[in-house]
Amino acid sequence: MAKNDRKFGKRTVLFMDEIHRFNKRQQDTFLLSVEKGEIILIGATTENPSFIINSALLSRCRVIVMEKLDPNDLNSILERAADKLNVDVVDVENPCGVINNNEGVAIESSALKWLADISDGDARIALTNLQLVLQNSNNDGKIITIEDIKNGIKKSHMLYDRAGEEHYNIISAMHKSIRGSDANAALYWTTRMIVSGEDPRYIARRLVRAASEDIGNADPNALQLAVTTMQECQLLGMPEADVLLAQCAIYLARAPKSREADSALAKAKTVIANCKGLQPSVPMHIRNAPTKLMKDLGYGKLQNGDEFCFMPPELKGVDFFK
Known part of the structure; x- marks a missing residue:
């Protein structure tokens, strides 16, 4: 068509x-x-x-990113919605504490601001929160305050999608905070995942990776603690496992750092990937010789004139740790 x-x-x-x-x-x-x-x-x-x-x-499209709304913008939207719903927005300094028209509804401006602050930049969430507050209010002319609505909306609507980008953004932030030895940030991002309902076993697996990748042999106890944390998370589950994750994240952030193992591994992979032709054979003198035939073929013996080396002769002198 x-x-x-x-x-x-x-x-x-x-x-x-x-x-x-x-x-x-x-x-x-x-x-x-x-x-x-x-x-x-x-x-x-x-x-x-x-x-x-x-x-x-x-590649044939143009990407337009819709960023989160600023709390001030959300507050303006909520004020406009309140006006459309015939809800008076009053200042907290109103001395009487009640509205003159007993048939009307009023809400403190600070309460609207609080709703805007907890809505994580999402106007739909902000408007839904306002609607819930108005539906559940039985104030008989009394102004709705922050305290009146906090019990109905107990926590902020944090953006966190276990299968989406924010999932990877926050776990990356935790890992980089550990790498940067910032215990406060490591604890913050770990806690963000915990309160958002992330699987504690996933957090623990990433802590194990950080313990080996960023701390390594500078503090071998870090890996032991991380592995123990992962095992205990499987045994305890939530909410008891939250303090285990927090303790591990703090320890890893404060531990001395060494990326030697990760860097050396990357170099070894590069050498193997860039090898032209067949990969080098294992030198005969470091091969096992469990049978007589293998011994007769020279397995386990250093040939005359050969230099003893654990690396293949083609890779003699290669150092992954420089």
């Missing part, structure tokens, strides 16, 4: 909400029509397009 309409000068806009729900093979459906200009595709997603959008389709 879009192809036919274009012949008559009519353009078609195809809006796909939650486009990430299409897998990458299904997204190929749009590719040819986008290339030919038959449709103008607009896709909305709450995920990182780099991870969930077909690369061929993404």
